[in-house]
Amino acid sequence: MTTNHHSNSTAENGDSTTPVSRRRLLGSTAATVVASVGLSVASGSVAADTDGIAELDFRDGVPDVTDAPQDETEVVFKIHGYTSSSASVERAATxxxxxxxxxxxxxxxxxxxxxxGLPTTAVQSARDTGQLFAAWLADYTDANPSTTIRILGHSMGGIVQMETLAAIDGEFTVATADGIGSFEASDAPCEDGPFFDAIQASADAVHNYYSTNDGVARLGSGPADCGGWFSDGTTPDNYIDVDVSDSVSDHSAYRAETGCVSAIVDNY
Known part of the structure; x- marks a missing residue:
């Protein structure tokens, strides 16, 4: 597997400056917002029953394949956002x-x-983790060839989601790789963006579940932003923007709202 295919993604994923869209200008302030709201986002859900939730912990290296459930029909790999590593299992349980x-x-x-660390440090860690997770998934799919793989990344976990697809680089495909309130760049899925080819090659379908009420997300605050002020641009045929604004009131609400989660599982 090629795990360094997207090694320059940190630089490439800054929102484009020519032409500059209104949404990208607004999104440029989001990193400072993340720093100030991180604690409230981390405490945003009621404690969930974590019984039966396995954890893949990449903080100290690559976990064993056997750390995840084996011989399952399908598995959703839920990736937390910034400041939520200590509550990762609880977020998945919710x-x-x-x-x-x-x-x-x-x-x-x-x-x-x-x-x-600071948001910029965390973003780089998320990108690095995507490459590690892709290598882990290659071994997992070898051991579990009949298991349907689904990825769901919240906030900066949406960066891990996209980087995982880039590192897979078409060597295998996952069924779905979705973002909720994604902090990836708003042009990430676009034809001129850094993940267009990865989305086409490494997943059957990629969904961006966004809420216009989300004041923290970038890609996850609206549909993909593929042009300037008056241009929509192009996304891959297997990429879908899904508006869940009616059920999601803020950045921490996606995983606990039945309207949003129903939209997600309807696409499974």
Missing amino acids: FRETARTVGYDESVTAVTWDDS
Whole structure:
């Protein structure tokens, strides 16, 4: 597997400056917002029953393949956002419980990455973790060839999601790789963006579940921003923007809102 295919993504993923869109200008302030709201986002959900939630902890290296459930029909790998590594399992459990209320009973596993430090440090860690997670997934799919793989990244976990697809580089495909309130750049899926080819090559479908009420997200605050002020641009055929604004009131609400989670599992 090529795990360094997207080694320059940190530089490439800054929102384009020519032409500059209104949404990109507004998004340029989001990193400072993340720093100030991190604690409130981390404490934004009621404690969930974490029983049965496996954890892949990448903070100290690459975990064993056997740390995840084996021989499952399908597994959702839920990736937390900034300042939430200590609550990664709880975040995954909240999603699982909400999913169960809308009829989805498959396995959910928490993916934990090192989100310590300032937002810029955490962003780089998220990008690095994407490459590690892709290598881990290659081994996991070899050991579990019949398991359907789904990735779901919240906030900066959306950066891990996209970097994972880039590092997979078409060597295998996952069924879905979705973002909720993604902090990836708003032009990331676009034809001139850094992840267009990765989305096409490494997943059957990629969804951006966005809320216009989300004052922290970048890509996750609206549909992909592929042009200037008056141009929509192009995204891959297997990329879909999904508006969940009616059910998601803020950056921390996605995983606990049945309207949002129902939209997610309807696409599974």
